[in-house]
Amino acid sequence: VTDTGLPRLLAALLRLRLGGEWLEFVLGDLEEEFQRRRRLGGTAASVWLWRQGLACLLRPPPRLGHGASKPAGDGSMHSMAHDVLYAARVLRKSPGFTLTVLLTLALGVGATSAIFSVVDAVMLRPLPYPNADRLVSFFYTFRSGAIAPGAVSPVMFAFWKEHSAIFEALAVTGGGDFNFLSDAGAQRARGLRVSDDFFHVLGIQPAIGRAFLDGEQQPNGPRVAILSHGLWQRAMGGRMDAIDRQITLNDRDYTVVGVMPGDFTYEPQPDVIVPLQMAVNPADIGLNYTILGLLAPTLTVQSAQPDMERVFQQYRSENPGHLSKQMVGASVGLVQDHLTAPYRPVFTILLAAVGLVLLIVCANVTNLLLSRGAVRRREMAIRTALGASRGRLVGHVMAESLLLALAGGVCSLLLAFWGVRVLLSLSPAGIPRLASVGLDGRVLLFAAVVSVVSGVACGAMGSLRLVRTGPGEALKASASTGGPDRSRQRLSSALVVAEVAISAILLTGAALLIVTYFNLRSLRPGFDPENLLVVEYPLTSQRYATAERIVGFESSLLEEVRALPGVLSATAASGLPFQRGLNHVAVIEGRADEEWQLIEYRAVGPEYFSTLGIPVLQGRGIEASDIAAGPPVVVVNQRMARIIDGGPGALGARITIGKRTSSTDVTRDVVGVVADIADGPPGVPALPTVYVPRGQSGMLGSRSFSATLIRVRPFADVAASVRHAIGTLDPTLPIVSIRPLSEVAAAALAPQRFNMTLIGAFAGAALLLTIVGLYGLLSYGVTQRTREIGLRVALGAARGRVVGMVLRRGMTLSLAGTVLGVAGALGLSRFMSSLLFGVSGTSFTVFAAVVIALLGLAMMATLVPAVRATRIEPNVALRTD
Amino acid sequence: MWSKKQAAVLGDFEQLVLFGVLRRDGDGYGASIQREIEERAGRAVSLNAVYTTLDRLEQKGLVRSWIGAPTAERGGRRRKHYALEPAGHAALKQAYRTFKLMTAGFERRLERA
Numbered sequence: 001v002t003d004t005g006l007p008r009l010l011a012a013l014l015r016l017r018l019g020g021e022w023l024e025f026v027l028g029d030l031e032e033e034f035q036r037r038r039r040l041g042g043t044a045a046s047v048w049l050w051r052q053g054l055a056c057l058l059r060p061p062p063r064l065g066h067g068a069s070k071p072a073g074d075g076s077m078h079s080m081a082h083d084v085l086y087a088a089r090v091l092r093k094s095p096g097f098t099l100t101v102l103l104t105l106a107l108g109v110g111a112t113s114a115i116f117s118v119v120d121a122v123m124l125r126p127l128p129y130p131n132a133d134r135l136v137s138f139f140y141t142f143r144s145g146a147i148a149p150g151a152v153s154p155v156m157f158a159f160w161k162e163h164s165a166i167f168e169a170l171a172v173t174g175g176g177d178f179n180f181l182s183d184a185g186a187q188r189a190r191g192l193r194v195s196d197d198f199f200h201v202l203g204i205q206p207a208i209g210r211a212f213l214d215g216e217q218q219p220n221g222p223r224v225a226i227l228s229h230g231l232w233q234r235a236m237g238g239r240m241d242a243i244d245r246q247i248t249l250n251d252r253d254y255t256v257v258g259v260m261p262g263d264f265t266y267e268p269q270p271d272v273i274v275p276l277q278m279a280v281n282p283a284d285i286g287l288n289y290t291i292l293g294l295l296a297p298t299l300t301v302q303s304a305q306p307d308m309e310r311v312f313q314q315y316r317s318e319n320p321g322h323l324s325k326q327m328v329g330a331s332v333g334l335v336q337d338h339l340t341a342p343y344r345p346v347f348t349i350l351l352a353a354v355g356l357v358l359l360i361v362c363a364n365v366t367n368l369l370l371s372r373g374a375v376r377r378r379e380m381a382i383r384t385a386l387g388a389s390r391g392r393l394v395g396h397v398m399a400e401s402l403l404l405a406l407a408g409g410v411c412s413l414l415l416a417f418w419g420v421r422v423l424l425s426l427s428p429a430g431i432p433r434l435a436s437v438g439l440d441g442r443v444l445l446f447a448a449v450v451s452v453v454s455g456v457a458c459g460a461m462g463s464l465r466l467v468r469t470g471p472g473e474a475l476k477a478s479a480s481t482g483g484p485d486r487s488r489q490r491l492s493s494a495l496v497v498a499e500v501a502i503s504a505i506l507l508t509g510a511a512l513l514i515v516t517y518f519n520l521r522s523l524r525p526g527f528d529p530e531n532l533l534v535v536e537y538p539l540t541s542q543r544y545a546t547a548e549r550i551v552g553f554e555s556s557l558l559e560e561v562r563a564l565p566g567v568l569s570a571t572a573a574s575g576l577p578f579q580r581g582l583n584h585v586a587v588i589e590g591r592a593d594e595e596w597q598l599i600e601y602r603a604v605g606p607e608y609f610s611t612l613g614i615p616v617l618q619g620r621g622i623e624a625s626d627i628a629a630g631p632p633v634v635v636v637n638q639r640m641a642r643i644i645d646g647g648p649g650a651l652g653a654r655i656t657i658g659k660r661t662s663s664t665d666v667t668r669d670v671v672g673v674v675a676d677i678a679d680g681p682p683g684v685p686a687l688p689t690v691y692v693p694r695g696q697s698g699m700l701g702s703r704s705f706s707a708t709l710i711r712v713r714p715f716a717d718v719a720a721s722v723r724h725a726i727g728t729l730d731p732t733l734p735i736v737s738i739r740p741l742s743e744v745a746a747a748a749l750a751p752q753r754f755n756m757t758l759i760g761a762f763a764g765a766a767l768l769l770t771i772v773g774l775y776g777l778l779s780y781g782v783t784q785r786t787r788e789i790g791l792r793v794a795l796g797a798a799r800g801r802v803v804g805m806v807l808r809r810g811m812t813l814s815l816a817g818t819v820l821g822v823a824g825a826l827g828l829s830r831f832m833s834s835l836l837f838g839v840s841g842t843s844f845t846v847f848a849a850v851v852i853a854l855l856g857l858a859m860m861a862t863l864v865p866a867v868r869a870t871r872i873e874p875n876v877a878l879r880t881d
Numbered sequence: 882m883w884s885k886k887q888a889a890v891l892g893d894f895e896q897l898v899l900f901g902v903l904r905r906d907g908d909g910y911g912a913s914i915q916r917e918i919e920e921r922a923g924r925a926v927s928l929n930a931v932y933t934t935l936d937r938l939e940q941k942g943l944v945r946s947w948i949g950a951p952t953a954e955r956g957g958r959r960r961k962h963y964a965l966e967p968a969g970h971a972a973l974k975q976a977y978r979t980f981k982l983m984t985a986g987f988e989r990r991l992e993r994a
Binding site: 005021022024025027030031032035059060061062 | 910911912913915916925927928929930932933936948952954955956958959960961
């Protein structure tokens with residue numbers, strides 16, 4: 001049974017509330033009737049659905065065949081039920097107050113729950129494998145002291161397998177996507193290549209069929225594949241006889257030997273798993289394979305460390321030159337930490353921010369209860385005088401708080417539900433396990449606990465004071481002067497100061513991130529990213545097994561594309577600007593092999609520089625004549641040119657890409673120098689880059705990723721024609737995307753936009769709540785002191801002095817809060833430094849702007865009640881109460 | 882006439898629901914009865930109230946229910962159908978008669994208002 005058509009939240013709530021068969025009938029009715037009404041009008045149908053759904057939630061039909069239920073229980077339960085009913089009545093009588101508290105609580109708890117649901121799914125929940133707590137990968141320690149997750153080479157893997165004693169099993173994996181051909185056409189399938197112990201390490205076996213056999217791991221062994229549950233459903237319709245059938249991956253036939261379980265997840269999620277069939281070639285020293293280890297049951301990450309250190313040093317001395325001199329040690333770390341490490345700072349800050357908002361919410365609710373408590377002191381006093389026990393009054397007050405908290409919690413779920421959707425739509429690509437984010441039992445429990453704890457805490461602070469004062473005192477106090485209650489005022493003032501301080505902290509954080517975002521966005525990349533269309537396609541199938549075939553395909557495609565109306569120029573490349581190229585090394589002629597240089601490697605076609613608008617500073621760009629058979633050439637950027645010889649003499653120098661260990665590592669003439677462009681990740685200055693002609697690049701960088709870049713006239717729409725051209729040239733080639741380069745640039749900034757938007761939203765909410773809180777406190781103070789102010793005015797106090805009195809109070813509180821907040825922000829902003837760009841965590845401008853904005857808004861919130869105070873007519877004021 | 886068992890006296894809402902069941906002529910289920918009342922009488926009633934009342938009417942022996950087959954438009958869920966029992970018919974007849982007797986002679990005035 002699925003919930004197609006029905007909102008998931010509503011269905012989930014109904015499932016919790018309705019028992020037995022009613023659930024089926026009611027859900028069925030709602031869905032059927034909703035579909036019918038939707039044909040007449042979407043909005044009316046939605047209104048109907050939610051109205052009916054909520055009605056069923058509030059008063060579900062009685063349990064089948066049991067008739068109306070009778071109240072049961074002993075006396076104390078009766079009195080508790082009575083308390084709750086009474087509380088409900090009291091709250092309904094002051095809808096303005098109730099609604100304000102509910103909305104405030106809903107905002108705080110909802111935002112907290114939404115963030116928690118993401119943090120829980122991404123970071124807290126254990127990975128879904130039986131041995132998740134022993135699943136480790138490698139981390140390397142660098143000379144600088146930094147520790148970062150790292151991969152291994154085949155030689156290293158074999159060495160560790162032989163010499164290390166800490167692993168129950170050790171596996172490596174590699175990536176590589178497939179061009180999957182089925183009746184439905186060509187599509188890209190995400191591939192995962194795994195070594196023999198992979199399934200043992202994870203503790204997961206295929207649901208149907210078998211894992212790979214030992215013989216299937218030999219280089220050039222049999223072509224077998226295990227499908228993901230999703231691909232099995234999509235491509236084979238979930239047929240049970242899928243085993244032993246043939247599928248076509250990259251133009252080669254593979255035999256299906258297994259299907260993974262439906263709930264199998266892996267990061268990144270594969271569609272097809274094939275044997276790695278890795279050859280241990282001593283020349284292949286690139287750290288290109290992800291290692292996955294299962295620690296022996298008795299070991300922990302700490303107790304495994306000495307063995308890791310020993311094997312690392314042994315490997316280093318037996319294989320000199322294999323590892324960078326920067327790497328000084330190795331350790332194991334949990335895979336979970338490896339996956340979540342990049343996101344830890346952001347999520348910690350988000351949790352802290354949302355926690356601060358929750359604190360403000362609690363402060364506001366407490367203040368609301370306090371103000372209301374002052375009004376209700378007489379009610380309580382009269383009830384005490386009439387003989388109500390203190391316990392009974394406490395019961396009432398707590399029932400009220402609890403009811404508010406629970407109702408607030410329910411409202412917060414709606415907010416959390418939308419909040420999670422907004423979060424998911426904003427979140428940058430690549431965050432692991434994001435698909436499993438949702439409002440599940442853990443999040444519901446979290447929301448319930450947070451709302452009850454905050455509601456009860458506020459209730460205890462705000463309302464219990466009520467029942468503490470004796471009846472005589474309370475009756476006297478409220479009947480005579482109507483003056484403020486000192487200790488209550490002190491508590492309220494302290495809460496407002498705290499709110500202003502928290503707002504200042506959040507505003508500072510938000511301002512720093514906003515400045516960061518705009519700093520990054522305003523960076524000039526050094527070329528013209530407008531009116532550039534990028535077409536991505538994977539040339540992974542057998543028909544593109546050689547560089548000649550790739551170049552052949554691309555030159556016919558470019559020829560067709562250049563002939564299209566609206567196209568100014570077009571070129572091909574092995575990667576996109578704003579995304580990392582291939583990490584490689586180069587050796588400059590005349591220097592020792594050990595002085596290799598880390599470079600960014602980009603294989604590009606002719607017209608690359610003119611199409612992107614990158615100035616060629618010296619020599620020439622890549623030309624059509626730079627074919628495989630021609631003299632090997634390379635174009636470098638300024639940064640690389642400076643490394644070669646400090647500047648102008650780079651032209652004519654010779655460099656070797658690779659470490660001269662393989663026959664394909666040819667020495668190339670530098671034929672051109674082009675301007676540096678910021679085409680890496682945002683905020684990272686241009687890396688030393690080499691541009692190698694596509695035709696001379698061999699298979700390097702071309703295998704899994706290729707793109708065509710097209711400079712078009714403004715507003716020209718050529719996407720359909722390009723699609724058609726590719727379809728005609730190779731109908732089996734899947735097109736991954738056709739989009740403007742500006743979209744790639746925007747996607748590269750998505751993490752910063754995510755941080756800025758969320759912290760900004762929290763800061764905005766905090767500011768709003770604080771201003772409302774400040775206004776409420778002062779405005780309530782003015783109401784309380786109506787008599788006093790009236791008396792002062794009657795005795796001749798100038799209006800200006802009255803304004804000054806209220807203003808002074810408001811601004812004293814705001815100033816105190818701002819000072820505290822700025823101090824706090826100065827202390828906390830260093831935790832944010834990893835998220836900032838082009839702005840210091842203690843930037844004077846940012847802090848000044850925050851202080852001015854905060855005090856300005858506080859002034860506005862103060863002025864309204866201050867002006868109201870001057871309008872008090874003495875004769876009216878003296879007659880009140 | 883007096884030898885017959887007294888027909889059940891219906892509440893206002895029970896009447897509405899029973900008329901709904903009657904109008905749907907044997908294929909009535911929660912949502913269709915709810916819609917019938919809403920469209921014909923212009924009264925916005927809620928599904929849970931309709932089901933609660935149907936459950937009560939069933940216990941009084943005025944309607945009977947049966948469960949249909951799952952259908953695709955309901956997301957593979959089943960319907961609970963209701964139809965009038967003879968006692969339900971009698972109760973409606975009785976209510977209608979009472980209504981007619983009590984309004985006799987005032988039809989025009991009531992229609993105008």
